[in-house]
Amino acid sequence: MKRTNCKIAFNDKLLMLFAIPLLSFIIPIVFFGCRLNRQPYFNVARFFSTFIIIVLLWMVNRYILIWCRKRYPRFSDVRKRLLIQISTMLLVTLLGNNLLHYILTETIFTENPVSVFDTDHLITSNAAAMFCLIMIIGIYESIYFMHELRSSVQETENLKRENLAAQLNALRTQVNPHFLFNNLNTLISLIPENPDHAVDFVQQLSKVYRHILEVKDEKSIPLKDELDVLHAYTFLMKTRFDKNLEVNVDVPAEKLQKRIVPLSLQILMENAIKHNIVSSDKPLQINVFTDNGSLVVSNNLQMKKQVNESTGIGLNNIRNRYKMLSDAPVKVTESETNFTVSIPLIEQ
Template sequence: MRKTNCRIGFNDGMLMVIGIPLLSFIIPIVFFNCRFNRSPFLTWDKYFTTMMITTVIWLGNRYIMIYSRKKYSIFDEVRKRIIFQSLLMFIFTVTANTVVGIFTKEIFADEHAAYFSETDILIHSNSAALFCTIMIIAIYESIYFMHELRHSVEETEKLKRENLAAQLNALRSQVNPHFLFNNLNTLSSLIPESPDHAVDFVQQLSKVYRHILEVKDEKSISLKDELEVLNAYTFLLKTRFDKNLQVNINIPQEKLQKKIVPLSLQILMENAIKHNIVSSDKPLHIDVFTENGSLVISNNLQMKNQVNESTGIGLENIRNRYKLLSDAPVKVTENETNFTVSIPLIDN
């Protein structure tokens, strides 16, 4: 892997090795009209003097860029950073060039006196210094933005891959042997005791599985459609747990056209059942409602004594899929009595 300078964003050692000598060669020719075959001649002392000034300006401006990126580290603040950075670099460049120029003006002054006045030399010198600064800004910022663009593209691709994996994991978490086994056991006990209820149970079970297959490739789904399937899923759970499970769904009509991530409600409902005691002594209460632009799923906390801690895969899947759809985060809060998850409601 190529080494990078974390302060500047890339390894700029080779850039300085090539850039400083090259600019030091170009500046006397362009700004002071120096030539090899006529006066004013481009001599070694002029070249090394220019290289010394260029090095001071380059390293000073490089430090200013590092400082500016620390001060405005968020990419959204790039406009503020560029303005702040450019002002500092302009002041530093003119000051440094003027100060260093006082000690080196004899090298250019004698031979150039016939061509330029002292004021002209100062103007040409500062113009050359500002040209050097503009080149530094252009090179470093171009590489910086290319790096950020590549990082953004890689992050987007990573999120897409995670989204596909999350959808697959969500599907697997629903269509798992335990879920099917538990429902088949419930169905087998219903058939001799209540055939009509058994028929309803099969229809709701079919509805849940059909929904899973239909939405597995969707990024979002309307809250109305998801709630219809949640009702079917709740029917299965309540048939199994009877009065030991209480589910209260209270969603205003105007929120039904909002979007959420598919299967998120079923995953959260299943997590509540999986990690909490559901019994006649300790009934589990699950509330589903809207609050502050989010859909909230909350349950009373009565954790099972589990040997293995929760992996958190279900919640992580939901978080990763939401990253592709919304900047609003998935919020998880837990206290002594309740466990609550808030997922953003997305506009069409």
């Protein structure tokens, strides 16, 4: 596979090998009226002087183009990028063209010297330079735009598939035999000992299932709704693990109308319980709070030696679904004692 600069979007070596000599031949004929059989003659000196100018200006403008794309990579910065890019390329092309013309005619190709103050020559020369610049911008930007459009469409389709997979996996997880087995066993033990608690348990279990069905087609939901189902899920887990599991939620009221990817809190809490020891000797503590526009889920780290097979739901699904909604990344940090996931809160 041919190597390409990711900010160019295609291998432009062949383009330069073809276009630069072609322009070096065309420009003296079209813009300066050079001919092979009469004055002003089109000769080797004309060709190579034009060739040198085009090569230098092409490479400088190519560098400016790459720098601007690296400096302003986001789609929201396209207008700003093009304004800065085109302005810089225009200024560099005009100054560079006139300076190079003067240097070449005064030092190397001196057989047809041109006065610095020759207005007609300056206009023609700069018009030729602008023609090259427009061609460079047109070719590179059109190919780059098509490449970005193709990548965007492909990424959107991939994220849609990820989103659908997350929804299906979430539903599948909640109805898998292990989940039902654990909750039914808990319910069986509650019915004779504490019938009222058993009724509450069934109601909270129903709330979790109902929430999954309601949000399966939603891209984002209010944080308040997600916290409500988190409390229901916490109730189920606390009933099962009792004092061995502690869940602390501290979210200010003004943050409750922010939006969040559905099922993300449940997935993070489920992963924490799944991958860590939950016992009287090593109780698991999960903290949910806000920090700098993000919702943070943190737990003390006490990894199990053997972990059940993954359900397919996890951080990658959360990350990929957030890519459809926000430029802010999902941040994951792990220390010797804590595992923390920070997910962006989305404006309504």
